Amino acid sequence: MKTCLVVDNSKMIRRVAGRILTEMKFNAEEAENGLEALNYCRGKMPEAILLDWNMPVMDGLTFVKTLRQEPGGNAPVILFCTSERDVIKITEALSAGVDEYIMKPFDSDILASKFHQVGLMG
C-alpha cells in the first residue's frame, strides 16, 4: 500500500483528505507544517505528499525546495493543495519541483483525477 503524507495546519483538511485517501486505498499519514513533514520524510520517504502552501513554522514552498535537495528527496510525487489560484504562484510552485496542483476547495473526484494524472493510481 502506498503512503500519502497530508501536510496541512488545518485539522479538518487533514481529516477530510485522509478519509478520501483511505477510500483510494492509500495509507494516509499527517503532518501539521513543513518542518514536521521534513522530519517525517527524513525517516521514511512517502510515495506521495499532499501539501498546503501557507502554514506556520515552515510553509509548503520552502518544504518543497528543501526536500528536493535532500538525498532521495526527488522520489515523492508532490501535489500542492492550496487556496492560492494566482497563475504566477502556480508557476512558482511548478518550477520549485511540484508535480501537480490542486486548488481548494476540492472534492474526492478532483483528488482521484489528479492522482491518476501523476500516475499514482491504476
Next chain:
Amino acid sequence: MSGVLSLKPSYYEALKRLTLELAGVHLGDDHAFLVETRLGVLARQEGYQNLNQMVDDLFGQGHTRLAIKVVSSLLERDTHFNPDPDGLKVIESFILPALHKASAGQVVKILSFACSSGQEPFSLAIIVEKFRQSHPDFNASILGVDYPSPALSRAQDGRYTHFEVQRGLPIRDLISYFDRSGEDWIVKPTLKSMVNFKEFHLLSKLDGLGEFDLVLFRNSLAYYSSPAQIRVIRSLSSIVKPERYLMFGSKENLPSSSYNFDKVEGYKNILIKHPKPIVPEVEPELPKPPPKEYVPDSVKAKPA
C-alpha cells in the same frame, strides 16, 4: 418508484418512450431521480410552477421545441477534460501523425459527435496545439455537435468552473491554455479559435455537417437502442472522408458490421473508411448479346 419522487409513474414511462423515439437512447429504471432533478430545473427555467405542469403541457400540447429541450436535458452527461486518456494518447501518437502526412497542408477537420459541455473538443484542441509545436504546418479545425442544451451553451462560452477545470486537466495545461476570470477559467482565444460548436439533432441527416478526417463518437454507443446504433453509425459513415478515421471509446465494443469501414490493425477502437470506389467516368459499353431467335416449340429437336 420511490415515494419522494413527485412525477406520476405513467409520465415517467412516457418520458422514457419519448427519449427512445427522439434520440434512440434507453433511459434505465434507475434514472427516475435524474429525471426529477434535471427536469425540475428545466421546468423552473421554462416558467412552469412544477415538473408535473410542464410534463402535462408537453404531452397535452405536443410542443416539439419543449420535447427537444426535455430530451436533451435528460441526456446531458457529466464530462471531464481528457476523457478517455488512452484514446487521446492514440490520437497524439498515431492519428495526428497519419493525418499530418495525408493532409499535405490542408486543414484537418475533426468532429466531436455528442460533445456535451465541450471538454472533449477543447482537450483535442490542446493536443493539436502541442502537436503543432513540432509540426508548425499542421492546421486543424474542430467542430463539436450535440442537442441544444445549457451544456452546449457553456461549451460555446468556453467558460468552466473551478471544479470542472480540475477534473482531468493537468495544471500545466490549465495555466497554458486558460485565463482566470473571477472564480471561473476561460479558454484562451488561440485555442477557442480552433473550435466551433453547433446545435444538432444527433439522429438527423448528417450530410449538412460536411466531411471529416476524424470523427470521435466515444462512450455513447451503449446507450443507444440497436436500430439507433445502426442508424447513427451508417450516418457517421457518410461524413468520414475516404481513408480517414472514426474513433470510439477505448473500452467500447465495436459493431460487427463494417458500414464501409475496416478495423485499424493494433487499435481496436478505430475504424478506417474504405478508399473511394473507382468509378469509370463513362459507363463502359457492354457487348450486347445476340438477339435470340424465336424457335417455335414444334421445331425444337425432340428426343429420339
